[in-house]
Amino acid sequence: xxxxxxxxxxxxxxxxxxxxxxxxxxxxxxxxxxxxxxxxxxxxxxxxxxxxxxxxxxxxxxxxxxxxxxxxxxxxxxxxxxxxxxxxxxxxxxxxxxxxxxxxxxxxxxxxxxxxxxxxxxxxxxxxxxxxxxxxxxxxxxxxxxxxxxxxxxxxxxxxxxxxxxxxxxxxxxxxxxxxxxxxxxxxxxxxxxxxxxxxxxxxxxxxxxxxxxxxxxxxxxxxxxxxxxxxxxxxxxxxxxxxxxxxxxxxxxxxxxxxxxxxxxxxxxxxxxxxxxxxxxxxxxxxxxxxxxxxxxxxxxxxxxxxxxxxxxxxxxxxxxxxxxxxxxxxxxxxxxxxxxxxxxxxxxxxxxxxxxxxxxxxxxxxxxxxxxxxxxxxxxxxxxxxxxxxxxxxxxxxxxxxxxxxxxxxxxxxxxxxxxxxxxxxxxxxxxxxxxxxxxxxxxxxxxxxxxxxxxxxxxxxxxxxxxxxxxxxxxxxxxxxxxxxxxxxxxxxxxxxxxxxxxxxxxxxxxxxxxxxxxxxxxxxxxxxxxxxxxxxxxxxxxxxxxxxxxxxxxxxxxxxxxxxxxxxxxxxxxx
Numbered sequence: 001x002x003x004x005x006x007x008x009x010x011x012x013x014x015x016x017x018x019x020x021x022x023x024x025x026x027x028x029x030x031x032x033x034x035x036x037x038x039x040x041x042x043x044x045x046x047x048x049x050x051x052x053x054x055x056x057x058x059x060x061x062x063x064x065x066x067x068x069x070x071x072x073x074x075x076x077x078x079x080x081x082x083x084x085x086x087x088x089x090x091x092x093x094x095x096x097x098x099x100x101x102x103x104x105x106x107x108x109x110x111x112x113x114x115x116x117x118x119x120x121x122x123x124x125x126x127x128x129x130x131x132x133x134x135x136x137x138x139x140x141x142x143x144x145x146x147x148x149x150x151x152x153x154x155x156x157x158x159x160x161x162x163x164x165x166x167x168x169x170x171x172x173x174x175x176x177x178x179x180x181x182x183x184x185x186x187x188x189x190x191x192x193x194x195x196x197x198x199x200x201x202x203x204x205x206x207x208x209x210x211x212x213x214x215x216x217x218x219x220x221x222x223x224x225x226x227x228x229x230x231x232x233x234x235x236x237x238x239x240x241x242x243x244x245x246x247x248x249x250x251x252x253x254x255x256x257x258x259x260x261x262x263x264x265x266x267x268x269x270x271x272x273x274x275x276x277x278x279x280x281x282x283x284x285x286x287x288x289x290x291x292x293x294x295x296x297x298x299x300x301x302x303x304x305x306x307x308x309x310x311x312x313x314x315x316x317x318x319x320x321x322x323x324x325x326x327x328x329x330x331x332x333x334x335x336x337x338x339x340x341x342x343x344x345x346x347x348x349x350x351x352x353x354x355x356x357x358x359x360x361x362x363x364x365x366x367x368x369x370x371x372x373x374x375x376x377x378x379x380x381x382x383x384x385x386x387x388x389x390x391x392x393x394x395x396x397x398x399x400x401x402x403x404x405x406x407x408x409x410x411x412x413x414x415x416x417x418x419x420x421x422x423x424x425x426x427x428x429x430x431x432x433x434x435x436x437x438x439x440x441x442x443x444x445x446x447x448x449x450x451x452x453x454x455x456x457x458x459x460x461x462x463x464x465x466x467x468x469x470x471x472x473x474x475x476x477x478x479x480x481x482x483x484x485x486x487x488x489x490x491x492x493x494x495x496x497x498x499x500x501x502x503x504x505x506x507x508x509x510x511x512x513x514x515x516x517x518x519x520x521x522x523x524x525x526x527x528x529x530x531x532x533x534x535x536x537x538x539x540x541x542x543x544x545x546x547x548x549x550x551x552x553x554x555x556x557x558x559x560x561x562x563x564x565x566x567x568x569x570x571x572x573x574x575x576x577x578x579x
Contacts, residue, residue, distance in 0.1 A: 016189045017131065018140045021124040022147050024088060024182040028117040029151025030159075030175060031060060031091065036291065037160040037308050038168050045168060048104050058221045059108045063115030065217055065409050066210045071119025072402025073206075073258050075126055076197040081190055084123040085183055091117035092179035099172035114175070118409070121148055122401035125385045130193035139330035141389070142382030146326055148408070150319040156291065157312030164308050194509070194524070197256075205258035208247035215240035217410070220417045224424065259403055260392075268391035269400065271461045272384060273407045275342065278455030279380045280411020281418075282349050285448035286356075286373050288419050289441050290315050290366050302438040304363050314366045321374025322381065329382040338386035339462045345379030346456045352376055353449045357442055380455075384408075387462065393519040415451075419444045492521075493557060495568040496529040497545050504529025505572060508547035513554075515540055535559045545570045 035057065038045065042053040067087070075083040094113025101107055124144045132140055162170050219226070219233040219240075226233050251257040263269060294311035296303025306314070332341045352372035359365035385401055392400040426440035497508040510531045512521035520541065525531045535541065538559055546552040550572035559566050 016185075017191075018128065018136070018143065020182075020185045020189045021084075021127060021140075022143045022150075024084065024186060025121050025124055025144050025147030026151035026154070027088070027175075027178045027182045028091065028120045029148040030155040030178065031095075031114045031117060032064075032148075032151075033155045033287070034159055034171055034175060036156060036287075037163040037312070038171075041168075046102060046104050046107060052104060054222070054225070055104075055108050056111050058218075059112040060115035061221060061409070061413055062214055062217055063112045064118035065115075065213050065406055065413075067116040067119045068122065068406045068409065069209065069259060069402040070206050071116070072122040072126070072400070072405075074201065075119075075123045076195075077201055079192050079196075080123045080126045080130070081186065081192040084120050084127070084190075085186055087117045087120045087123065088179050088183045088186070092176050092183070095172045095176035095179060099169050099176065102169075110172075117179075118405065119402060121145070122405050125389070125401045127190065127193055129389055130195045131191065138333050138386060139327050141385045142326040142329045142333075142378075143323065145381045145385045146322040146378050148381070148405075150323045154316055154319045156287075157309060157316050160308040160312040194507075195522075200256055202251075202254060202256060202258040205247065205251055205254065208243060208250065209258060212240055212244035212247055213406075215243055217413050220413050223417055224421050228421075260400075263392055263400070264403065266391055267461065268387060268463050271458050272387040272391075273404055275346075275455045275458040275462075276384055276404055276407040277411040277414070278451045278458065279346070279349075279377065279384070280408040281415040281451040282353070282373075282411075282448045282455070283377050283381075283408075284412040284415035285353075285419055285444055285451075286318065286369065287315070288416065288423075289444050290369065292423075292436055293360060293441055294363060294366055296435070300435060302360070304366070306363055310363075314363060315370055317367060318370040318374040318377075321371050322378035325375055325378030326382055329379050332379075333383065333386060338383040338390070339459065341379050342383035342387065342462070343456060343459050345376045345381075345383060346452050346459060348376030348379065349373060350376075350449055350452045350456070353445045353452065356445050360438065360441065381408075393522075411451075415448075418447060422447065492532060492534040492559065492565060493541075493543055493568050494530070494532045494565045495570060497525040497531060497547070498529060498569060498571045499550060500571070500573055502571075505547050505550060508545050508550070508570075508572070510570070511544045513542040513544060532565075543568055543570065545572060547572060 035042070039057070042056060043050045046053055046056070071083050071087055091114050094110045094116070096110075097113065098107055098110030101110070121144065124147075125141050128137060128140045128144060158174075159171055162168075162174065215236050219236040223233050248261060251259060251261050264273070291311050293302075294304045294306040294314060295308060296305070298305040329341050332344070352369055352375075355372065356369045359369055384404055388400050388404050422443050423436045423440045424434065426437050426443065427434040428437055429435075493512070497505045497510065499505050504525075504527075506525060506527045506529060508525040508529070508531075510523050510525060510533065511519060512533045512535070514520045514536075520536055521533045523531050523533055525545075525547075533543065540556065540558045542554050542556055544552065544554040553570055553572050555568060555570060557566055557568050
């Protein structure tokens, strides 16, 4: 699969692009924890049974899981900025629908629309890869990847404050306002990416993946209500397996699939996605346990007796620490690689949960747990997009990061189901009310620790950086960035793109294609027509160039794999006019 540029080149990315995209990611993440402060009151607020009220949360989860890989692929094909704005617009519509109703079905419809915005995270990462220089890309992607945790952490105290002092529908009006602000800032600041994947949208693949995901996630989220051994639960799991297997067979036969399963099967991608599930599990456990522990009355003997707002404030450092971890990650990753930072993050998470087993007797201890886990989860989340981006072609960035975000969502879904079941089965019945126990909280922390241990084992299987490898994402000084660009020129192809009259052609798309017809690299020519492409290995390649107003050109060349550059000028033919 190759990529092209749009007819209209993107404007230069300003310094505000990264904070605007990160803000969009935070706004989207707010949707996931918006209702946490009023979860226990939803049956009364919506005048329905508790089993029906849970659909308000389940619908957002399911739509987000379905939308994430689909919006990533649509962004690769038709423009990531365009799809980002569409995702945010659908979220705003959903928030307004929910704000204007107390009817269960309409509320579920609004929450379903809000879930579609989850695709904004991989779209933002893809935009950053397409526009930012390498020296800024590492920390930018780290911040964007962490935004899902930052938004979730910061939303808890804000939502609790609103829910405690105002009508709960105000939460949705606030979410709609944040969405509109994110759209406006994106339109003003973020240019469209010039990168495009060739091919068409795989509609059968999208429908098959959607069906398989819904059939899989539905029994996970509702298994506690239906019974894990019930015919409905087991039947849906079986149907999911059948649908996903058939979908995989179909995807392998398509030239332009929704998800390139061959790329997904590469060790770097496969083990990153599996580790992402474990990180998602560990992230959600603290979000479920600490707020409940903090708000339980002291009369239970272990509850900390804090208000809803104070509990939210004590958990908020989880998100703040994740945000401040991004620049730390960038420096560590530039020196040691994203595999190292992922393993370090998982180790810190394990320490946090291990310490948490003995730090549950005072409110200030919850603050310590939040900071420790925020640092570990921030490092782990920041490493994931770098590992994915380093293993897939640029034309598949959106879809690949969409799939990785989906893996995290599956992790949080599994975590929600398992921890909910543990807390329910270990609860004490006091006056007809189920009260979570300290035993249940500790078992939940042990489950999180076990998930982290599995994640560590998976991370060890990730390909390490070889001594000869150059870091793909380097975030350091301007001198280091200049040195890296010089190294790229030395090991690969360099030259100039010229027009039919010999004049330089700026912003021409130059693509490197290997012997199997796969894209091995891509760049845009500079104002003087110069370009440089790094080769991944020795061998024969095709260097193709195209630009608006010129015909395409492809030239074969061979590189010996050493440090000597191969000079290759590309002369584009003039514009051809159809008869």
